[in-house]
Each structure stands twice: as structure tokens, then as C-alpha cells.
Amino acid sequence: MMSVKFRKLALIGIGLIGSSIALAARRQGLAEMIAISTRKSETLEEARALNLGDIYTLDAAEAVRGADLVILCAPVGAYEAIAKAIAPALEPGAILSDVGSVKAHVVKVVGPHVPAGVSFIPGHPIAGTEHSGPSAGFAELFAGRWCILTPQPDVPQAQTEKLAAFWEGMGSDVEIMEAGHHDMVLAITSHIPHLIAYNIVGTADDLETVTKSEVIKFSAGGFRDFTRIAASDPVMWRDVFLTNREAVLEMLGRFLEDLSVLQRAVDSGDGPALESIFTRTRAIRRSIISAGQETAAPDFGRPHEAPPAPAAPLFVREHGGGDDA
Ligand SMILES: NC(=O)c1ccc[n+]([C@@H]2O[C@H](COP(=O)([O-])OP(=O)(O)OC[C@H]3O[C@@H](n4cnc5c(N)ncnc54)[C@H](O)[C@@H]3O)[C@@H](O)[C@H]2O)c1
Numbered sequence: 001m002m003s004v005k006f007r008k009l010a011l012i013g014i015g016l017i018g019s020s021i022a023l024a025a026r027r028q029g030l031a032e033m034i035a036i037s038t039r040k041s042e043t044l045e046e047a048r049a050l051n052l053g054d055i056y057t058l059d060a061a062e063a064v065r066g067a068d069l070v071i072l073c074a075p076v077g078a079y080e081a082i083a084k085a086i087a088p089a090l091e092p093g094a095i096l097s098d099v100g101s102v103k104a105h106v107v108k109v110v111g112p113h114v115p116a117g118v119s120f121i122p123g124h125p126i127a128g129t130e131h132s133g134p135s136a137g138f139a140e141l142f143a144g145r146w147c148i149l150t151p152q153p154d155v156p157q158a159q160t161e162k163l164a165a166f167w168e169g170m171g172s173d174v175e176i177m178e179a180g181h182h183d184m185v186l187a188i189t190s191h192i193p194h195l196i197a198y199n200i201v202g203t204a205d206d207l208e209t210v211t212k213s214e215v216i217k218f219s220a221g222g223f224r225d226f227t228r229i230a231a232s233d234p235v236m237w238r239d240v241f242l243t244n245r246e247a248v249l250e251m252l253g254r255f256l257e258d259l260s261v262l263q264r265a266v267d268s269g270d271g272p273a274l275e276s277i278f279t280r281t282r283a284i285r286r287s288i289i290s291a292g293q294e295t296a297a298p299d300f301g302r303p304h305e306a307p308p309a310p311a312a313p314l315f316v317r318e319h320g321g322g323d324d325a
């Protein structure tokens, strides 16, 4: 594994993901200096109190000046404004990346602001929790988890390798993917599961009002797992659904078709159909466990599920980016 050390890492946004990068990069010696910038002074002060970096500023352009690695760690809806603000201060030779949960939108809104000589390599660590803010981070978050990189055309291979080495240094397995493909895959494996969780918890709460009885109090394991996901950051997830609309709607259509198959099987009392579907999904869960990512990641006492290990044919190994005009 290639080892890497950046001179100055600039993190724009310092919530769960930004603070986890700061802690992991420092622990693994991946950056000599860490500059942190946030929009609100309270968040910046929280980051300072947690000793997450070396430089703290409300001015994102100041944070990126002289940085050889810049990672946007804010909600995706804030990216365009941040990109405009930092563009004049980005150094030639620097890598500009991000951690956003959607990728084609990021390419579309940030791409046009990236100056010549700066390598734009959007990224997405497939790791997280339902917690947010600077105190939510922990250095082990990325260990044994995928990080997807979507290098843009004209980015030198060596720059992508450097960024991959950075994520590998934090314990991740790196895959290169085309942005539009990323958005389709993540729509079904991450975005729709969150939509379902938000919905089911909301429905149960509504039922409580309608039936004037306690519903959520009696929730058992399965529902509790949904409540964890449904506690995820509302602003971050609002932005995901606003910016991955098409892929989410396409996958939601397929999901609803399959749900109506289940509905018909329940309605008609079709036991063999139900058993056959449940047997297939049980095998998928078991294959995820045996693929190893779940056991490789440390258990922090949170009911932390690993994402399904993406199957090899899903990946485009060449540089992507042509889909996202
Ligand atoms: N939470 C997860 O599970 C997870 C996992 C992978 C990727 N992501 C992505 O990581 C990014 C950050 O998510 P998070 O979970 O760390 O969120 P978070 O709410 O914990 O932190 C976001 C941080 O962004 C900053 N911020 C907000 N608006 C800003 C603005 N306009 N300008 C500058 N900074 C601003 C603040 O410092 C805030 O603390 C999002 O784009 C999200 O899609 C999240």
C-alpha cells in the first residue's frame, strides 16, 4: 500500500464526517497540518475545543490557501456556494475532493468552478452513523468501509492514487466509479432505505395519534433499527433527495413494484411466494457478512450495519464523469 502525507489538509465543514477525517488523518499521520472551516462560529469553536485541527477559520478561501488536499464535508446543498468561494484560492497541483452522498450533482455544481491545474476527484465514504456535528466523529469510522472515488476526466492518475492512499491510510477500501452509476447504486442501498425509515417511523407516530394509543413504546428490534436510521440529519438527507431525484425516483418505482408483489402474496395467502422471497434475502444478508466488511469494521456499540459489498461488474474502472452534464 502506497503511503502518503499531505502538507495541508483543508476540511470545509466539520460535522460527523469532517471530524472523523480530521481524527483519522491525524492519528495515521496523513497530513502535516489540518485547516478547518465552517459556516457558523459555534461549530468552529466546538471543533477547536475538540482539538480537531491546527487552523480554524470562518473563511473557507483562507482555509484552502496553500492546501494540497481540500475535502468538502458540508451538506451537498452548500457545495456550489463553497466552490465559488474557494475557487480563487485553490492552489495549482491541489486535489479537490468531497464526501457527499450523491456524486453527479456534485460534479455538475462544483466542476465548473475548479481552476485549471486542480485535480477534481469527488468521493464518498460509505460509512456513517445517525449522529451529526463535530463531536460525533471518531477516527475508526472508515475502517473496513468502502470509499468510492469518481475522478474527473484529465485528472492525472497519480493524483487519484494519492487520494486513494489517503483513504486507505484511514482503513478504507477504495473503488473507482462513474458518478451517475454511483448515484443509482446508492439510491437503492442507502437513499431509499433512509426514505423508508423516515416514512415508517412517521406512519407509526401518526397511528399513535389516530388510535390514541401507544405504538412506538412497544417497538421491538426491527422497528428500533428503523428509528436509528430515521434519526439521521434532516438537512443532509433533504439535500440528498433534492440532488439525486432521478435515480431515487427510478429505484423507488422498482421498489414499489416489488412491494406490490409482496402485498399480493400477503393478500392471497401465498406462503410459498413469501417464503421464497424471504429465503433469497436471508442469503444476501449472509453473503454480506461472509464478504467480511462488517466484521472488519470495529463495533462501537452502535447497531452499525455494513453496506453490501458492491459486486465487481458494477464498477467502471476508467475515469468517469461523462454522464453528468
Ligand atoms: N452522515 C453520514 O452517514 C454520511 C456518510 C457519508 C457521507 N456523508 C456526507 O457527508 C457530508 C457531511 O455530512 P455529515 O454527516 O458530516 O453532516 P453534519 O451535519 O454532521 O456536518 C455538516 C457540517 O457542515 C458544515 N456546514 C453546514 N453548512 C455549511 C455551509 N453552508 N458552509 C460550510 N460548512 C457548512 C458544518 O460544519 C456542519 O457541522 C454530507 O454531504 C453527507 O452527504 C454523510
Ligand SMILES: O=C(O)C(=O)C[C@]1(C(=O)O)C=C[C@@H](O)C=C1
Residues within 6 Å of the ligand: 100, 101, 125, 126, 127, 128, 129, 130, 189, 190, 191, 229, 232, 304, 305, 307
Ligand atoms: O450507518 C448509517 O447510519 C448510515 O446511514 C450510513 C450511510 C448508509 O446509508 O450506509 C449513510 C449515508 C451515506 O452517504 C453513507 C453511509
